[in-house]
Amino acid sequence: MAQAAGGVGGEAAAAALRAVRSCLAAFPAEARELGLMESVPLIDNLPSPLEFYREWVCPNKPCIIRNALSHWPALKKWTLRYLRKVVGSKMVSVAVTPNGYADAVYQDRFVMPEERHMLFSNFLDIVEKKVTSPSVFYVQKQCSNLTEEFPELLGKKPDAVNFWLGESAAVTSLHKDHYENLYCVISGEKHFLLHPPSDRPFIPHKLYLPATYCISEDGSFQVVDEKAADEVPWIPLDPLNPDLEQYPEYAQARPLQCTVKAGEMLYLPSLWFHHVQQSHGCIAVNYWYDMEYDLKYSYYQLLDSLTKAVTMV
Amino acid sequence: MAQAAGGVGGEAAAAALRAVRSCLAAFPAEARELGLMESVPLIDNLPSPLEFYREWVCPNKPCIIRNALSHWPALKKWTLRYLRKVVGSKMVSVAVTPNGYADAVYQDRFVMPEERHMLFSNFLDIVEKKVTSPSVFYVQKQCSNLTEEFPELLGKKPDAVNFWLGESAAVTSLHKDHYENLYCVISGEKHFLLHPPSDRPFIPHKLYLPATYCISEDGSFQVVDEKAADEVPWIPLDPLNPDLEQYPEYAQARPLQCTVKAGEMLYLPSLWFHHVQQSHGCIAVNYWYDMEYDLKYSYYQLLDSLTKAVTMV
Numbered sequence: 001m002a003q004a005a006g007g008v009g010g011e012a013a014a015a016a017l018r019a020v021r022s023c024l025a026a027f028p029a030e031a032r033e034l035g036l037m038e039s040v041p042l043i044d045n046l047p048s049p050l051e052f053y054r055e056w057v058c059p060n061k062p063c064i065i066r067n068a069l070s071h072w073p074a075l076k077k078w079t080l081r082y083l084r085k086v087v088g089s090k091m092v093s094v095a096v097t098p099n100g101y102a103d104a105v106y107q108d109r110f111v112m113p114e115e116r117h118m119l120f121s122n123f124l125d126i127v128e129k130k131v132t133s134p135s136v137f138y139v140q141k142q143c144s145n146l147t148e149e150f151p152e153l154l155g156k157k158p159d160a161v162n163f164w165l166g167e168s169a170a171v172t173s174l175h176k177d178h179y180e181n182l183y184c185v186i187s188g189e190k191h192f193l194l195h196p197p198s199d200r201p202f203i204p205h206k207l208y209l210p211a212t213y214c215i216s217e218d219g220s221f222q223v224v225d226e227k228a229a230d231e232v233p234w235i236p237l238d239p240l241n242p243d244l245e246q247y248p249e250y251a252q253a254r255p256l257q258c259t260v261k262a263g264e265m266l267y268l269p270s271l272w273f274h275h276v277q278q279s280h281g282c283i284a285v286n287y288w289y290d291m292e293y294d295l296k297y298s299y300y301q302l303l304d305s306l307t308k309a310v311t312m313v
Numbered sequence: 314m315a316q317a318a319g320g321v322g323g324e325a326a327a328a329a330l331r332a333v334r335s336c337l338a339a340f341p342a343e344a345r346e347l348g349l350m351e352s353v354p355l356i357d358n359l360p361s362p363l364e365f366y367r368e369w370v371c372p373n374k375p376c377i378i379r380n381a382l383s384h385w386p387a388l389k390k391w392t393l394r395y396l397r398k399v400v401g402s403k404m405v406s407v408a409v410t411p412n413g414y415a416d417a418v419y420q421d422r423f424v425m426p427e428e429r430h431m432l433f434s435n436f437l438d439i440v441e442k443k444v445t446s447p448s449v450f451y452v453q454k455q456c457s458n459l460t461e462e463f464p465e466l467l468g469k470k471p472d473a474v475n476f477w478l479g480e481s482a483a484v485t486s487l488h489k490d491h492y493e494n495l496y497c498v499i500s501g502e503k504h505f506l507l508h509p510p511s512d513r514p515f516i517p518h519k520l521y522l523p524a525t526y527c528i529s530e531d532g533s534f535q536v537v538d539e540k541a542a543d544e545v546p547w548i549p550l551d552p553l554n555p556d557l558e559q560y561p562e563y564a565q566a567r568p569l570q571c572t573v574k575a576g577e578m579l580y581l582p583s584l585w586f587h588h589v590q591q592s593h594g595c596i597a598v599n600y601w602y603d604m605e606y607d608l609k610y611s612y613y614q615l616l617d618s619l620t621k622a623v624t625m626v
Contacts, residue, residue, distance in 0.1 A: 010323020013330045019622035020333050023615060031611040050363040054468060058371035059607040155367065198611065294372040298344035298511065299612035302336060306619070309332035 021310050024201045025252070027303070031198035032254060040064055040194070040258040040266075052153050052267075057180060060269040060296060062194060064258060068265035069184055075263055078186050078283055080124055083165075088121035092139055095170075097213055098221040100136040103234075104173035110208035110232040111223055113138075114215055127167060127281050134219065138166035143285070154180060158287040168280035174203075174235045174273050179288035181268035185260045188282030192266065193239050194256045195273040197300050201307045202253035203273060204246075207231035239275050271300055334623050337514045338565065340616070344511035345567060353377055353507070353571040353579075365466050365580075370493060373582040373609060375507060377571060381578035382497055388576055391499050391596055393437055396478075401434035405452055408483075410526055411534040413449040417486035423521035423545040424536055426451075427528055440480060440594050447532065451479035459598060467493060471600040481593035487516075487548045487586050492601035494581035498573045501595030505579065506552050507569045508586040510613050514620045515566035516586060517559075520544035552588050584613055 041063045047055065056063050069075055095102040095113035102113035123139060125131040141163045159179065176197070183190070195203060210226040237243065242250050260266045268274060270291035278284075291297065354376045360368065369376050382388055408415040408426035415426035436452060438444040459474045472492065489510070496503070508516060523539040550556065555563050573579045581587060583604035591597075604610065 010327060013327040014323060016623055017326045017330050017333070020330070020619060023618040023622055027611065027615045030614065031608060034606050034611055035608055050366065050468070053363065053366055053371065058366065059605065155363070196608075198608065292372065293347050295344060295348055295509075295511065296609055296612070298340065298347055299609070299616070301343065302340045303612070303615070305336040306333060309336055310329055 065265045095138045100169035105236045109211040136169040138170035160288045164284040172276035174275040182287040183266040186283040188279035190260045191277040193275040197271040199253045378578045408451045413482035418549045422524040449482045451483035473601045477597040485589035487588040495600040496579040499596040501592035504590040506588040510584040512566045515562045
């Protein structure tokens with residue numbers, strides 16, 4: 001930082017900027033070589049809280065725990081038929097989209113789903129294809145009665161417990177959360193595509209006006225802008241079919257892909273980018289724990305700011 | 314990173330470089346606000362390994378544990394008189410310098426101490442001022458027989474256990490280690506001046522030719538260059554009396570200072586910069602545990618590279 005206060009000649013500045021860009025471009029590979037595997041490690045049983053913290057949470061590394069849920073009655077009990085019997089008459093809020101993408105970039109907008117209130121049994125009719133619809137339906141429901149269910153792996157209560165049930169066309173676009181995430185599959189399977197936070201320099205972000213899908217009388221969807229809303233930063237890239245002409249730097253990113261099967265739990269660390277697909281009618285429950293806003297978080301914020309600073313040009 | 318491959322105009326590059334420098338200059342304060350206290354926290358008793366990992370090691374935060382050593386017989390037993398009786402006839406290697414600074418920048422060299430082999434009792438004569446010398450003496454001795462002494466706070470065996478005994482003039486210059494450090498004071502006290510790794514942008518580093526103090530026949534010291542040795546990166550700044558004209562950016566750094574007294578243990582996290590002074594004849598033992606080369610380490614390396622990149626100009 002010596003001489004940071006003084007002005008700098010154009011050529012010297014360009015050289016320094018090239019050096020900064022080299023550092024940022026080399027960083028994801030360096031981080032990967034030190035810490036990460038080629039694939040998401042599988043472990044057989046729940047580790048102790050100490051082991052879990054030392055091996056996975058503190059180093060911010062994902063893993064799949066195969067027999068994490070073997071004691072859960074839900075593993076055998078929660079069939080669609082059972083859910084219809086027990087909660088069929090409850091109203092639920094369902095995310096409805098024309099294409100399966102809720103919360104994703106579409107036509108230069110950040111588009112959120114239509115939130116449709118319906119009977120759970122009507123939603124199940126669609127999942128079970130007793131009724132056909134051109135739209136794609138996905139249920140996410142907070143269910144805090146499951147809060148007590150989980151071993152205190154993280155030494156604190158979860159901030160939220162979510163129930164997920166949806167069609168195979170329902171996709172979660174690439175994004176990250178400020179949570180430590182324990183993702184438990186009850187039936188079917190989930191397919192995750194993951195990027196560590198250190199891949200940030202290769203993952204494009206842009207600002208988008210927010211909008212919402214609204215269904216018309218004729219059943220077609222319109223994209224309706226939110227009024228007077230702030231722009232939302234989101235990732236325009238589809239990691240399954242990346243537009244490398246527009247985002248050539250993504251060619252250097254290295255996604256990890258994994259499938260989480262019924263009875264298994266994925267530890268998805270905070271700030272990891274994730275894109276999620278699922279088998280039709282997959283049932284899952286996930287636990288969100290507030291992350292620690294510590295040195296790792298500060299470093300990520302720095303990486304984010306620097307990536308933006310060199311992308312300004 | 315978009316357009317990272319293309320050339321960039323001088324003015325645009327200068328603007329981007331200014332933005333990068335702003336990020337680096339703002340980072341230390343942001344990291345401090347999220348994670349650190351105004352002073353090193355004192356805790357009363359040894360925490361469990363899980364608590365220690367969650368609260369201190371993983372967030373890379375120092376603390377002083379006040380009653381960590383109360384069960385150590387050494388606390389009462391290790392007087393200078395006792396040490397003379399038990400190990401007085403052993404040969405030890407003593408770091409001898411004209412000024413108390415072993416491993417520090419002097420006259421544009423990185424100067425290491427004369428390593429003098431002497432009877433421990435002769436060294437004690439100097440510490441107890443039975444013999445006078447214009448030089449400053451400091452003993453550091455590995456003592457692996459203490460390896461078993463310590464509770465397994467870190468879940469692994471230490472890489473090294475060191476015994477320290479020296480004069481009040483013996484100072485350890487500002488530097489950092491790739492170790493988690495448990496620093497236990499047996500008698501007297503140690504004074505630490507600490508900087509978190511996030512202060513790196515404000516802490517000057519330079520490359521120095523290595524040299525060694527050699528004592529002449531007349532008792533004066535000469536600085537003798539090491540032959541064909543690589544340059545050593547070191548910190549030229551004295552944090553007790555910083556030259557802010559030469560290193561103005563250090564004015565923005567925020568040292569933490571603390572005193573560790575007999576019976577207390579400092580947890581000094583990996584990669585923290587530290588400068589150490591002591592009371593005359595202070596006896597201490599420290600445990601070095603290899604740090605985890607994880608995401609935090611990669612991020613530090615990035616911070617280090619970026620600081621160098623913008624300082625090139």
